[in-house]
Amino acid sequence: MNVLNVVGTRPNLIKISPLARAFHRKSGVVSKLVHTGQHYDATLSDIFFAELELPSVDYHLDVGSGTHAEQTADTMIGFEKIVEGEAPDLVVVVGDVNSTLACALVAGQRGVPLAHVEAGLRSFDRSMPEEINRMVADALARYLFAPSADACDNLKREGVDEGGIYFVGNVMIDTVLAWRDAARARRSMERFGFRQKEYVLYTLHRPENVDQVDRLDQVIELVERVSAEIPGIFPVHPRTRLRLKTSRLDAALRRVPRLILTEPLGYLDFLSLMMDAVCVITDSGGIQEETTVLGVPCLTVRKNTERPITVTEGTNTVIGLDPPRAAEEVREIVSGHGKRGRIPELWDGRAAERVVEVLVEGSRV
Numbered sequence: 369m370n371v372l373n374v375v376g377t378r379p380n381l382i383k384i385s386p387l388a389r390a391f392h393r394k395s396g397v398v399s400k401l402v403h404t405g406q407h408y409d410a411t412l413s414d415i416f417f418a419e420l421e422l423p424s425v426d427y428h429l430d431v432g433s434g435t436h437a438e439q440t441a442d443t444m445i446g447f448e449k450i451v452e453g454e455a456p457d458l459v460v461v462v463g464d465v466n467s468t469l470a471c472a473l474v475a476g477q478r479g480v481p482l483a484h485v486e487a488g489l490r491s492f493d494r495s496m497p498e499e500i501n502r503m504v505a506d507a508l509a510r511y512l513f514a515p516s517a518d519a520c521d522n523l524k525r526e527g528v529d530e531g532g533i534y535f536v537g538n539v540m541i542d543t544v545l546a547w548r549d550a551a552r553a554r555r556s557m558e559r560f561g562f563r564q565k566e567y568v569l570y571t572l573h574r575p576e577n578v579d580q581v582d583r584l585d586q587v588i589e590l591v592e593r594v595s596a597e598i599p600g601i602f603p604v605h606p607r608t609r610l611r612l613k614t615s616r617l618d619a620a621l622r623r624v625p626r627l628i629l630t631e632p633l634g635y636l637d638f639l640s641l642m643m644d645a646v647c648v649i650t651d652s653g654g655i656q657e658e659t660t661v662l663g664v665p666c667l668t669v670r671k672n673t674e675r676p677i678t679v680t681e682g683t684n685t686v687i688g689l690d691p692p693r694a695a696e697e698v699r700e701i702v703s704g705h706g707k708r709g710r711i712p713e714l715w716d717g718r719a720a721e722r723v724v725e726v727l728v729e730g731s732r733v
């Protein structure tokens with residue numbers, strides 16, 4: 369069985385890591401890795417290969433940055449050649465980024481069976497490119513691996529054949545659980561001069577928060593207000609870094625007292641900082657899930673979430689881009705009233721094993 373696994377961005381690498389390992393353990397499976405090159409900075413790509421013991425890349429498309437159409441089209445052209453040469457039995461895509469969309473389209477057009485891991489998530493907000501990407505990947509997939517029951521329900525509501533839907537749990541959580549002890553032992557907070565539960569961790573990179581100057585200005589106000597309550601650390605995503613620079617708001621962010629700005633961090637440092645933070649303030653998708661499993665309160669700076677289980681069962685609160693509310697929520701958390709939550713069903717570290725059982729052994733989960 370010849371399997372092509374696709375990665376393009378930071379969260380893809382974190383999701384594919386347990387899948388690659390599970391495929392590797394199966395005899396009779398040749399599992400290859402295709403990197404589209406959507407993310408190319410060492411801090412967004414190379415570092416995860418070393419830390420997460422990912423297999424080396426078999427094909428690199430070097431697509432780089434561009435508009436949605438440029439990135440999608442370039443990836444399709446490169447990936448189609450690989451599919452032609454490899455004649456794979458299966459293409460595996462994860463998540464909802466442009467690389468996911470592009471490779472799903474190629475698999476669909478060439479008639480190669482497609483597995484979509486993290487199927488069925490919906491924000492019901494088509495202004496987010498990720499929502500379009502997820503919907504298309506799900507429409508084309510033969511195997512839809514859902515992380516939660518709400519994701520299965522979304523797919524059924526859309527008329528997807530129930531025989532193709534598999535509720536397997538969450539591969540991102542497989543990675544958290546595999547590396548949690550190593551991350552805890554690092555005590556990365558100490559390198560930044562923090563003590564346990566005495567700092568906030570920020571990540572913000574969504575176009576809706578950083579691409580327009582007035583919104584980015586509000587992001588800075590949010591960070592200022594929260595920093596007045598408690599110190600923080602903000603590893604800055606390259607999209608945000610670029611927008612800060614072009615809008616000349618970078619100086620304003622640097623002036624925020626008690627705030628450390630860093631480059632994006634490696635997985636183990638980031639996980640370590642997450643587990644020891646009093647709370648995480650983010651617009652990331654995956655971090656909403658990771659904080660739920662770690663039991664750390666998460667404030668999501670978005671209008672909605674495609675991961676509602678992190679709100680109904682986990683530690684997540686969706687607060688929008690609302691600086692006074694963020695400060696108020698942080699005060700509550702610091703005074704011991706943060707959400708505790710519980711761990712969602714099947715977020716147990718074995719999702720990738722279940723996916724591979726279905727794909728290789730044809731088992732029902």
Ligand code: UD1
Pocket residue numbers: 377378379406407408409412433434464465466467497498573606607610653
């Ligand atoms: C992409 C995904 C988003 C995901 C995020 C994870 C899409 C539509 N978006 O957003 O869903 O949450 O990755 O981090 O697929 N850049 C660099 N170096 C890099 C990569 C990007 O400097 O290695 C800069 C470039 O200026 C680029 C910008 O960041 O134009 C945005 O990169 P892009 O991959 O288009 O989108 P992300 O915002 O990273």
Ligand code: UDP
Pocket residue numbers: 378379382571603631632633634635636638639651652653654655658
């Ligand atoms: N992450 C990391 N270093 C950082 C910020 C995030 O390793 O500086 C990890 C984080 O733990 C999670 C993933 O990157 O596993 C989330 O990626 P991102 O927020 O870029 O994408 P999204 O989940 O929003 O698609």
